[in-house]
Amino acid sequence: MEDTESIPASRREQQAARFRQLTDMAPDTPMGQLLRQFWHPIAISRNVAPGTARAVTLMGEQYALYRGQSGQAHLVTNRCAHRRTHLHTGWVEGDQLRCMYHGWKFDGSGQCVERPAERPGTHAQIRIAAHPVHEYCGLIFAYVGPGEPPPFDLPRKPRFEQAGVLLFQRQEIWPCHWLQHAENSLDAVHVSFAHQMGKVGAFGHAITSDIPELAYEETSSGIRQTATRQVDGKSQVRVSDWTFPYGNHVVLPGVSANDPWIESANWMVPLDATHTLRVSLRAVPSTTPEADEKLQRYFEDCETYDSSDHHDALFAGRYPDDPLVRLTSAQDYVVLVGQGAVADRAAECLGSSDRGISMLRRILWREMEALRTGAAAKTWARQEQVPTLFQYAESTT
DSSP: OOOGGGSOHHHHHHHHHHHHHHHOOSTTSHHHHHHTTSOEEEEEGGGSOTTEEEEEEETTEEEEEEEOTTSOEEEEESSOTTTOOOSTTSEEETTEEEOTTTOOEEETTSBEEEOTTSOTTTTTTOBOOEEOEEEETTEEEEOOSSSSOOOTTTTOOGGGGSTTEEEEEEEEEESSOHHHHHHHHTOGGGGGTGGGSSSOOHHHHHHOSSOOEEEEEEOSSEEEEEEEEEETTEEEEEEEEEETTTEEEEEEOOSSTTSOOEEEEEEEEEEETTEEEEEEEEEEEOOOHHHHHHHHHHHHHHTTOOGGGGHHHHHTTOOOSOSSHHHHHHHHHHHHHTTOSSOOGGGOOOOGGGHHHHHHHHHHHHHHHHHHHTOOOOOOOOOSSOOOOEEEEEOOO
């Protein structure tokens, strides 16, 4: 492995410039163009009530997300065409949004429908940008790229659409770049250390501290990471069904020892260069009314927990007394935010256990190069059959 200190300054600068391609996300950058080809979760549905509007940031750009009185969600640019003030601070009227500054009103397509202080009929040629939204399992997704959006298919997982499951959504905003989160989800070794820190919760106990054997495979939807550990004479196989460009799909142990395992999708949404929206959707089989109610209370208690609110305590080693959601979040927070707002990848020293991270970077560079040259980029598609995400098998050793 090459010592980063011995790399000539000119080569290190070339490496740094190449890594900056991975972190820049403005609309005119290769990564910005790539990311804008996908649907992105931007909010939890229940947090946007009918007749309300809120500001949303996505890839450094500002939007107004509002829900009309009909219940339909809409996404428009958060700047009024008149004097460029924020639209989300205005009124929702029916399924239209009125600016609080001078009363200009826009519909969900971005069309201006009224300018109260101007001559009647002069609004027809005024329009602001509007973007498609799609609600799925309690989450609001948006497409902010050019042209027609792709079919809403890639983020879907069969488990979330089955009858007899309880769905739980939550989100956090962390002060670091989205790629640090995405790379962490393709790093199975960190589970053996980071999730043993402070307190070993349900996740750390179930996955254990053994170092896994790793395998990686590019799939139609992303990357399949297989981590195999030896536990009590059996092979424990855990698969991460990682979905491009930043969605991880895994299973987690239940909150208590006898609870059913949880299927979880986690999206690492880029808000801007130094902030990431972590959106989670979790599915748990319904069992008994008493168990369901207990689980509902647990996730309600966890809903407002954001590790960034406890930054100083976490970096001082004070972890939450919690079996799963808050503890796992806190442990990941320390290692990811500890890399800095934007990790210095040119100075790092990767090893053989980082094959998933290297694979992800190669795929990102490949797809960006295809966009730059006009070559055929990959059409990412949901897998016909989701792999088994966790199982035990007889050890072959």
